[in-house]
Amino acid sequence: MTIFQAIESIIEPQRFIYGDLLSNEYSHIWKMEEGLNALGLVKVKSTKELSELLKICYKHNQPVVIHGGKTNLVGSTESTKQELVISLEKMNAIEEIDIVSRTMTVQAGVVLEEIQNKAREQSLLFPLNFGAKGSAQIGGIISTNAGGLRVIKYGMTRQQILGLEVVLADGTIINSMKKIIKDNSGYDLKQLFIGAEGTLGVITKAVLKLTEAPTSRISAFVAIKQYQQVVDLLKFMDSHLGGKLSGFELIWQKSYETMTGPNYQKPPIPHGYPYYVLIESLGADPLNDATHFQDLLEQSLDLGLYEDGAIAQNEADLQWFWKIREDVHVLVSQGPIDQHFDISLPIPLIGQMVTKMYAAIMNLKGVIHCFPFGHVADGNIHFIIIKQNSDEALTLAINDMVYMPLQEIGGSVSAEHGIGTHKKQYLSFCRSAEEIALMKLLKKSMDPKGILNFGKII
Amino acid sequence: MTIFQAIESIIEPQRFIYGDLLSNEYSHIWKMEEGLNALGLVKVKSTKELSELLKICYKHNQPVVIHGGKTNLVGSTESTKQELVISLEKMNAIEEIDIVSRTMTVQAGVVLEEIQNKAREQSLLFPLNFGAKGSAQIGGIISTNAGGLRVIKYGMTRQQILGLEVVLADGTIINSMKKIIKDNSGYDLKQLFIGAEGTLGVITKAVLKLTEAPTSRISAFVAIKQYQQVVDLLKFMDSHLGGKLSGFELIWQKSYETMTGPNYQKPPIPHGYPYYVLIESLGADPLNDATHFQDLLEQSLDLGLYEDGAIAQNEADLQWFWKIREDVHVLVSQGPIDQHFDISLPIPLIGQMVTKMYAAIMNLKGVIHCFPFGHVADGNIHFIIIKQNSDEALTLAINDMVYMPLQEIGGSVSAEHGIGTHKKQYLSFCRSAEEIALMKLLKKSMDPKGILNFGKII
Secondary structure, X not given: OOHHHHHHOOOOHHHEEOHXXXXXXXXXXXXXXXXXXXXXXXXXXXXXXXXXXXXXXXXXXXXXXXXXXXXXXXXXXXXOOOOEEEEOOOOOOEEEEEOOOOEEEEEOOOEHHHHXXXXXXXXXXXXXXXXXXXXXXXXXXXXXXXXXXXXXXXOOHHHHEEEEEEEOOOOOEEEEXXXXXXXXXXXXXXXXXOOOOOOOOEEEEEEEEOEEOOOEEEEEEEEEOOHHHHHHHHHHHHHHHOOOEEEEEEEEHHXXXXXXXXXXXXXXXXXXXXXXXXXXXXXXXXXXXXXXXXXXXXXXXXXXXXXXXXXXXXXXXXXHHXXXXXXXXXXXXXXXXXXXXXXXXXXXXXXXXXXXXXXHHHOOOOEEEEEEEXXXXXXXEEEEEEEOOOOHHHHHHHHHHHHHHHXXXXXXXXXXXXXXXXXXXXXXXXXXXXXXXXXXXXXXXXXXXXXXXXXXXX | OOHXXXXXXXXXXXXXXXXXXXXXOOOOHHHHHHOOOOOEEEEOOOHHHHHHHHHHHHHOOOOEEEEOOXXXXXXXXXXXXXXXXXXXXXXXXXXXXXXXXOEEEEEOOOEHHHHHHHHHHOOEEOOOEXXXXXXXXXXXXXXXOOOEOOHHXXXXXXXXXXXXXXXXXXXXXXXXXXXXXXXXXXXXXXXXXXXXXXXXXXXXEEEEEOEEOOXXXXXXXXXXXXXXXXXXXXXXXXXXXXXXXXXEEEEEHHHHHHHOOOXXXXXXXXXXXOEEEEEEEEEXXXXXXXXXXXXXXXXXXXXXXXXXXXXXXXXXXXXXXXXHHHOOHHHHOOOOEEEEEEEEOOHHHHHHHHHHHHHHHHOOOOEEEEEEEEEHHHOEEEXXXXXXXXXXXXXXXXXXXXXXXXXXXXXXXXXXXXXXXXXXXXXXXXXXXXXXXXXXXXXXXXXOOOOEOOOOOO
């Protein structure tokens, strides 16, 4: 029996797509018009079916690439004509919401926004939040260990996962779908699969941890002269907000002035300052939280921690402030070609490092703009660089300028997005030879034939 | 060269102990008088030295057991005459505290209380806290993924670790000592070693995440009639305290009445209720936090969520209230022999399950008392059972009554303490055959000769 026959023996025709029909499918949400480059595409409908399918692939040494919402930013969903793509999109049921245990049990194909809404209906919160929430599916989100805008208060995806169900390369189903918060009964296997970009197993289900929804949300923009003030203000707000600090987003002058330039959002505070910070507090005591936040903002002004500030006075202001930060498309649209970064570095070093990187990048021929911004409280900075062309030499020169300095200071080439194929050659800039050897050992042990997302990460 | 000669060639005589001198050493803090049962004991002083030592052991197929503060509760530090014990106690330096990144870099042998104090000096908090803090060393704490009293607000040990340095079985040093909060550059290897009880590698250093120290602490005891009120009160307080809820400790009637019996602490609220809950809030706004907490307690009384309550009015009250909960020695001292449990189960089921387990256990001949209490907000309940004798049949009968019901309801035989040797035979009660097979595969891959804490967990 050929592999096609074997697959057709377990999958209905309309869920096994190959040949010309692949032109109606795609590998990334930004590349819909290109069609899908693959041996075939299987849309599985259950864990058991996926297990059977992987047994067939394992037997036939058939490499597979796993698809969810196809919003991955580092090439982890790219496939070749030799690879079978397996999509989890049809496993899209929310199986349970338990308001006492505060958990939600979901299949891998559920879209983030649906999870957020389902939690909200019960006055609960699933705190993960990022731009692609309308498309990103939870299986891919977990495989990427996604971060986003509220990591400072709630942590990354890893912190939101209580249980996982995973299918290994050989079809073995690992069911660790407990709803309990604490479990020290042997190795915490789910940690292996979170952030592994589908290379160690395919996530099929998860038990998500929910929290009580906040009832107060306060945001303010402040303008700052020196990076040291950013650090001091972060410490001041974090120590006085007592766990309510949920956002502390730094936007450099050039980025802020572009985001609030003509035709875009109007600026809440005037242009002309080197740094702008958007602060957010989430609490459960609406009246006191607002006055307390206002007091803290006044105290920090008296302490000289910022120069000018504006508090969102109503829901419309909140939307306005956050739209400035979230609409990075404004930056991307400033020229023909863009290049993105997503680095981590120790908070005290961010000011000087970004100043240096910015100067070096702007000095390269072909670079039009450099826009730094990011989650400074997490030590995570994004750059969007706008270029005149997509010459590989320029791309690599920019990569070097951003990634090379990270080696010495213990940074990371990927805070949130992962490694995939795009950053693979830079992995050794932030992980030692021994670490990479151990990653390879794990991969080899758990997927000896190398059929799962082969060539991604390592 | 024999293994003794090889060890003597790299370790000074006073740090390599064997023969009669082992009678001055011990394997557990409760068994100091018994001496150490081992081939020998090496007190390493650096990561490099440990790496050299493990290379020797690996070459000679010499099994090793790792010691820290020797407070482990499940037999993970037990050794035989064939095993070499390696102690990290001399690697006890705090290498750095970084108040901007809010990290502390420590060697494995640093005692928890020292870490807590060092953080406090800088108005920072290392939130882990439990009874053995004066002896437990951070390497062992990380290897156990310890929990304790404030998991609801701050998470378990896993959530406090930013970086690790680990030596593998063959002596390879894995250095992942970054101070960054977010790092998605490949597999998060440190997760493998956290909670692995020293079976996959030896933790030598860690970068700990610190948080801003809270400036308000409020505690109250309440008395409750029905378990459903416990659940409702937890939800009410958690949703209104907005992340400040740091403790929600449930004590069953029998346990409370014993802890506050004659000769012990006086009871803050009268005896006679089925349940007592000790609630704690940690915040950063002392004035508002106190009035807000008081308001919430009044509202929840009006809602019928509890029957009687007492708020700690001052520091002395705080000490008094927490001493009642923390001094479990009172329970242990109620009879000749004690047996402990540390289980996890879904929060909605705790009331009925504990009632059933309690009745079944008390019905066994030889059982004097059964004392349930625990971190109900984490779904984690402890039992201390007092028996007339240490007959194995009785021990096993009690184990069955506590562990067997956990299978059906997705509980865990160990919420905090780990598996070690004591709970090994019950691991399959809460982990599937496929999970255990994957644990064994990881062990086999990373320690092919099985020299690290062999026979522990799996």
